Amino acid sequence: MTRFFEIGRIIGPYGDRGRVRVASFLAETRKVMKGAVEVYVRQGETERGPLKITAREIRGRSLYLDLEGVQDVETAREMVGGIVLLPMDSLEPLPEGEYYWQELIGMTVATEEGEIVGWIEAIIPTKGQDVYVCSGKGREVLIPAVSQVVLKVDKRENRLTVRLLEGL
Numbered sequence: 001m002t003r004f005f006e007i008g009r010i011i012g013p014y015g016d017r018g019r020v021r022v023a024s025f026l027a028e029t030r031k032v033m034k035g036a037v038e039v040y041v042r043q044g045e046t047e048r049g050p051l052k053i054t055a056r057e058i059r060g061r062s063l064y065l066d067l068e069g070v071q072d073v074e075t076a077r078e079m080v081g082g083i084v085l086l087p088m089d090s091l092e093p094l095p096e097g098e099y100y101w102q103e104l105i106g107m108t109v110a111t112e113e114g115e116i117v118g119w120i121e122a123i124i125p126t127k128g129q130d131v132y133v134c135s136g137k138g139r140e141v142l143i144p145a146v147s148q149v150v151l152k153v154d155k156r157e158n159r160l161t162v163r164l165l166e167g168l
Helices: 029-033 073-078
Strands: 004-014 019-024 038-043 046-059 062-067 083-087 108-111 116-124 131-136 139-144 150-154 159-162
Touching (some): 004 029, 004 062, 108 131
Parallel strands (some): 108 159
Antiparallel strands (some): 004 083, 046 062, 108 116
């Protein structure tokens, strides 16, 4: 089964030839989109793709895509609201110890003693480091993404092992 990475939401057509405007969810749109040759678009339960990217332009937090088979403004308008996806295996590998947020969200969080704390529900970017929002056991725990707290990330087991600091 192919896993996907959400890169943005189609917010409208752009121009009169079927180009779509995408509001990017990415912090580094250029870097992630650099090698992308095709995308998928999910609208509710329907998924279109693969759709070959024939042209792209990045301006700030907006991504403009020309997609094969989308050649007029009406077809582009029908795609508004769709989530643009890249297959996870098409993303450039990150350096050791770095992860795409989407790889972490949903991971089980456990202490080094094996006690389940919950799961990563969201990630909050800050100037110093990211903070993982962990939900479970009727509470929310904020976990700073620093080596003293996050001991191990196991993508295969979908598990984050932590050493909780006093007060967490």
